[in-house]
Amino acid sequence: MIAATLIVIISQILFFAGGWVFFVKQLFRDYEVHHSLVQLLFSITFSLSCFMFELIIFEIIGFLDASSRYFHWKLTIYAMLFMLIVILPFYTGYFIINNIRFIKKYLIKPFAVLSWLLFIYLFWKIGDPFPILSPKHGIFSIEQGISRVGVIGVTLMALLSGFGAVNYPYTSMTHFMRVVTRGDISALERKLLQTFDVVAMKKKRITLIEKEQNSLSVPSSIWNSILKSVSSQGHENITQLKRDCLALEELTRQLFLELVDMRTMQQRIEWSKTLKGKYFHFVGYFFSLYCIWKIFISTVNIVFNRVGKVDPVTRGIQIAVNYIGLDIDVKFWSQHVSFLLVGIIVISSIRGLLITLTKFFYAISSSKSSNIIVLVFAQIMGMYFVSSVLLMRMNMPLEYRTIITQVLGDLQFNFYHRWFDVIFLLSALSSIGFLYLAHKQVSTGDR
Template identity: 50%
Template sequence: MWITFFVGGWVWFIRKIFRDYEANNTLVQLFFPTVFMLSCTITRYVYWHIVLYSMLLLLVLVIPFYLCYFVLSNSPLVKSQWVRPLSVLTWGGYLFCFWKIGDPFPILSPQHGLLSIEQSISRIGVVGVTVMAALSGFGAVNYPYTSMTIFMRPVSKGHIQAIERRLLQNMDLIVAKKKKIALAKREQLRNPNNIENKSGRSSVWNLFRSSSSSDVPGVDIAALKSEVLALEV
């Protein structure tokens, strides 16, 4: 049974996860089928403690140490004779941080010993939930950002040229209307209208009338200003 799960995990790892054999290291290739085998056999009560201790040994001790060793051995800044000592020091720092994670939480119990299953599983649960939350947040932001182009319509050069022509026409209209406004204001300055209305309206109303309308026949300054404002928006 164990061999069947191990071979199944090996085949899944090689053909599905790493199709091009990115993981050339044999030990790395053995980690996945081993964890897969232990996860599948944990359902049997007879193997419960054996599988739990084996999986905790892999997750807490073996895999972290090999990660430290693998990272340092591939670093150009670390000499080959310093790889193993630095790996042990880094691994020791990891174990210290891993154990200190449980201090703020009510994990310690007088019923369980220092090296009991409960101590390790509780800390792995804290780390696992934290890592999953961080990965979920990253995926929730990164996936829409990378897949947003699927929902965008393609824009051709013809669309861009048509929009540019419309923009140039719009600018020409704005310039023409502003010229009309300037000419109308100049005509107002040349021929000021100081004659009061026969209905006896006040001079304040005449000032407002002279600023909002034009005495040039066929030109309405207020209407032209509103049209220019609409075109600029």
């Protein structure tokens, strides 16, 4: 028992260190996320998220006693809900209000409390439209928190999964790459330089006209009207020249962005010719088939209100035994294949989410907003991983999901799987439409 407790403590320390060193110190170092509390909250959320996945592995391999696993599940879920419902929303509101200049310092904490109460109200009301929970549970039960976190997290997971299932083949397969030659880039570079020259000439002309107007003197009243008319004509010329400059500067921005896209596409084409690029092109075929199959099966599930009752591992082994006639140890292979499948899902989920959050962070972060964005990302990460556990339960054989079901409580698990299918289908179809229009627009522009 002592050895098991030490393993749990050591794993928590390692997960916390991973969140602190690799994500706080590396990802956020260029955006002045130096607030120790923000770094601490992000690392704790990351540690709790990873530990939930570790507990799933413990369920499959039978590590620790059942009572010990149940205790650690309860403790981890309560700690995660406390972070997601109390700590992270409060400090997110605190830092948002702290960035508002006209609010006095002594009013920041009261306003932060009010913002947290508003969050709690919205968080509670979000569960009203959904059949997610039996009304017999108390306000402070795990079921009340998990049910609402599950709606938000499953929605987020389905949106990311739908977009990723479509976007990955689009970005990795050579069929969708825009053909860019060195001549195209050179022609665009010349056009950009010519536009810069025209802008410089017009600005020089504006400067000369303004200098001439300032140097004009009025020697007599006879020349006053003549000089006035000349000055007004010069003013009109300056106005037109300034308008031309603004239009040309906008054109240079568009040309520069197009040049960056061309160079990026040329690099992608060169990368696709390498061994690694060919590998990802091949993987793109697999994900294309997966996307088609997932859209099809989600549509079937929605139309026929169908939810799988048997996990994929058990179902696959049943097919191997009953239809193919293989003589295998069902319990042995069920455990090992489940362990492998869950491991792949865990690694891909953590990697995929963190890559996505990294891209968003670099796109929208600044020195003033970085603390807020890190806390929001911690909130999203926690909800995402809690929902992953909720949905991953269906990928485990019945004997391995017993404690998880007991800990999560009396939830409407079938609803979350149907909700995932609905959001995934909408996200995938929307992504296909958006990428089709974007690709068509680029192809039309090349002509």
